[in-house]
Amino acid sequence: MVLGLVENAGRATPYQLKQVASRSVGNFWTIQHAQLYTECERLAKAGLLSEERETGGRRRRTYSLTPAGVAALDAWRSAPATELGELRDPGLLQLFFGAEKEPLARAQVESHAAKLAEYEALHASAGEWLPEGQRLALEAGIAHEREWLRFWSRVGGQTP
Amino acid sequence: MVLGLVENAGRATPYQLKQVASRSVGNFWTIQHAQLYTECERLAKAGLLSEERETGGRRRRTYSLTPAGVAALDAWRSAPATELGELRDPGLLQLFFGAEKEPLARAQVESHAAKLAEYEALHASAGEWLPEGQRLALEAGIAHEREWLRFWSRVGGQTP
DNA sequence: ACCATACCGTCTACTCTGGATGATGCAAGC
DNA sequence: GCTTGCATCATCCAGAGTAGACGGTATGGT
Helix, strand or coil, X not given: CHHHHHHHHCEECHHHHHHHHHHCHHHCCCCCHHHHHHHHHHHXXXXXXXXXXXXXXXXXXXXXXXXXXXXXXXXXXXCCCXXXXXXXXXXXXXXXXXXXXXXXXXXXXXXXXXXXXXXXXXXXXXXXXCCHHHHHXXXXXXXXXXXXXXXXXXXXXXXX | CHHHHHHHHCEECHHHHHHHHHHCHHHCCCCCHHHHHHHHHXXXXXXXXXXXXXXXXXXXXXXXXXXXXXXXXXXXXXXXXXXXXXXXXXXXXXXXXXXXXXXXXXXXXXXXXXHHHHHHHHHHHHCCCCCHHHHHHHHHHHHHHHHHHHHHHHXXXXXX
């Protein structure tokens, strides 16, 4: 994920990666901001990123891909994942263990509706200009939000 | 999650919880088996579980809910979650960062189809006898697997 | 009696999380 | 010019979680 972010950015500081991630890939794959610093450091030590540091002030470190980093990223991309993600949904966990349906469904419908609206706005405004993979990922997000909405509406007893 | 598992079981050792979990809640919320041992210990120390230990042989620890544990579980269940889960799907991450669509879609379709078949078999055989929350959770899993199948079929260029 | 196999618990090294902490830079108001 | 306040940016820490190796205990078949 970090290599991919750096590739997209060309050159970037961990802080910038954080900004970009929170608005894009962070919608379906998050990490802590602190981790970006340690991970970039690790990748640099492994020779996959090159590091350049300001001498004064903020002492920002700017990273970019090395040829080895490009190779590692390509290798990862061209080995299609067969593993599946897991839902790991807090609301579903409560439902599983017998929480009352109505209030839970109401809360979840509200949250998912908001998220869906956000995604749809993004898709409408930026969908055309996004790289294809990113657009498709966004569409996957939209589809799953719609699915959750259907699900929780049904659980809550409304007509979906 | 652990409190819920113990409630379902009545009394159980961490090993038994592991067995049960891997066939039920583990389909959408996993933890390492080692964690069940440490978590039960922690919950016991916090007064939410009571512990009973064999003196010889395996020195198994058997846990059950204390009144405080029941209260904690109820409190958790009756505060409807508003947070959303995240997809965190490895295949989607590859797609996002520009992996080739066809081979990835093929691999993912295969994996998701297998998972869907497993869920549907489970639903057909046990659906009726499952507690409602568990049945609904299973149905959520089925719905999302179908969604993934639609998605990856489309990405791979097949008619969904 | 022995062996293969399943059952069961613990350990270690490492990564990740959540959040606090503190420093730097910039712009607006005095 | 100077202060003050806010956004930017980096680091740190304790504790939780992960991956998987490892080792001990029971059981049934030969």
